[in-house]
Amino acid sequence: MKCFGTFFTLLFLVIVAPVSGAEELIFEKDIEYANPDGQHLQLNLARPAQIEGRAPAILCIHGGGFRAGKREGWDERCRKLAERGYVAATVTYRLAPKYQFPAAIYDVKAAVRWLRANADKYRIDPERIGVVGDSAGGHLVQFLGVTGGVAQFEGEGGNPEFSSRVNCVVNYYGPSDLTRSYGKSVDAAEVLPLWLGGDATQERRRHILASPLYWVTPEAAPTLLLHGTEDKYVAFEQAEWIHDRLKAAEVEVEILKLDGAGHGFRGADAERAEGAMFEFFDRQLKR
Numbered sequence: 001m002k003c004f005g006t007f008f009t010l011l012f013l014v015i016v017a018p019v020s021g022a023e024e025l026i027f028e029k030d031i032e033y034a035n036p037d038g039q040h041l042q043l044n045l046a047r048p049a050q051i052e053g054r055a056p057a058i059l060c061i062h063g064g065g066f067r068a069g070k071r072e073g074w075d076e077r078c079r080k081l082a083e084r085g086y087v088a089a090t091v092t093y094r095l096a097p098k099y100q101f102p103a104a105i106y107d108v109k110a111a112v113r114w115l116r117a118n119a120d121k122y123r124i125d126p127e128r129i130g131v132v133g134d135s136a137g138g139h140l141v142q143f144l145g146v147t148g149g150v151a152q153f154e155g156e157g158g159n160p161e162f163s164s165r166v167n168c169v170v171n172y173y174g175p176s177d178l179t180r181s182y183g184k185s186v187d188a189a190e191v192l193p194l195w196l197g198g199d200a201t202q203e204r205r206r207h208i209l210a211s212p213l214y215w216v217t218p219e220a221a222p223t224l225l226l227h228g229t230e231d232k233y234v235a236f237e238q239a240e241w242i243h244d245r246l247k248a249a250e251v252e253v254e255i256l257k258l259d260g261a262g263h264g265f266r267g268a269d270a271e272r273a274e275g276a277m278f279e280f281f282d283r284q285l286k287r
Contacts, residue, residue, distance in 0.1 A: 024049040025082040027075075033091065033114040034107060034157035037099075041107055041157075043091040043114075044075055046082035047122055054125035056285035057115050059166075060090040061108055063135025063174075065187065066195040067096040077132075077274070084278060085286070087124050089115065093140075096195040101210045104195075105147075106155025108140050109164035116162040128285045130168040132277060135234065135263065138174020142212040142242065145169035145221035168284040169223040170277045173263055175234045176242035177213040179204065184235040216245045222252035224280040226273045228261025254280070 027046045034041045048055065058081050060074040074090035081088035093107035108131075116126040131141040147153050148165030175181055179200050181188040193199050196206045208214050223246055227239035239255055246253040256276050261269040 025079060027079065027082075034110040036094065036103070036106065036110075036155070036157055039094055041092050041094070041110075042071070043089045043111060044071055044078065045087065045089045045122070046075075046078040047087040048082055048085060051085075051087075051123040054119070054123055054128075055085055055087050056128035056130065056281075057087040057089070057122075057124045058281065058285075059108070059111055059115065059129065059131045059141075060088060061093070061131065061133030061137035061140045062090065063133065063137040063172075064095070065191040066101075066104060066136045067191065069095075069136070080274075080278075081281075084282070086281070087115075087122050100197055101195050101206060102153055102155070104136075104140060105143060105153045106157055108144060109154055110157025110159070112144065112164040112166060113157070113159040113162040117159040126162075127167070128287075129166050130170070130281050130285055131166045132170040132172070132281075133174065134172035135174060138171040138234075139176075139212065140174070141166075141169050142171045142174050142176060142223070143210075143215070145171075145223055146212050146215040146217070148219065148221065150215070166221050168281065169221050170280060171223060171225050171239075171242075172265075172273065173227045173231055173234050173239070175238045176211060176245075177238065178207045178211045180241075181234075181238075184237070186232050188233075213242055213245055216242070216249050216251070218249045218251060220246060220249060220251045222284055223254070224276065225253070225255040226258070226265075226276060227255070228258040228263065228265065228269065230260055231263045233263040 029044045062069040062073045071090040071092045078088035091111045094103040119126045133141040225239040229236045243255045
């Protein structure tokens, strides 16, 4: 009996972990948010156990070159966001080569709509939803930020009565112009044709349609760009291009340039980027 008691105590600690003082957070896994093509897409969700009123929400999107990666890579940062008072979810989306553009777009937009559809259940403020992602996930969150209300990218992932518009974006080293990724990346020539059905010569229009840079309007969401100058996978200039386009459209945009950092921040660079992310979300969503 003692062993069983220890087991259930440990299980409880996995699900409900202390935050600070009397506060606790709840972490739920494997929640289905959409089922396109029988794929049963799921998310993991972290939230404060006690929420007064409504909390802002953050959707986290993993990287992996549109062909790999798992939502669990963002679990720990979801917990950190929940500790700061957010409802934070990390999602699975359909991957290449089986599922090409715009399937991943459809999926992450469905995830935003799911958050709004479940706002009452999780005490979410549907008017305060931010997104963050790294690499391919950075591209997807940037795409969300510039295509709010663009009907062709909504897909059929459920909850069509809700908006997929987001209030702000944090883009960790995601590409903005896929037509200019070739020759500037160690793996673009391998990765992008899998997602877009060909290279920039064979499928140039799809590369343009899939590039956030070409969808920027004054209605785009405020954006924080986090990028290292020595990134060999997504060149730093990708962040400069979207920064300048957003600024020209008079959209609020910031760029954190990490000198000498590569693709996937570590150590002090990771801490600095994470601190900037927290500060940006707090300023944009806690009002």
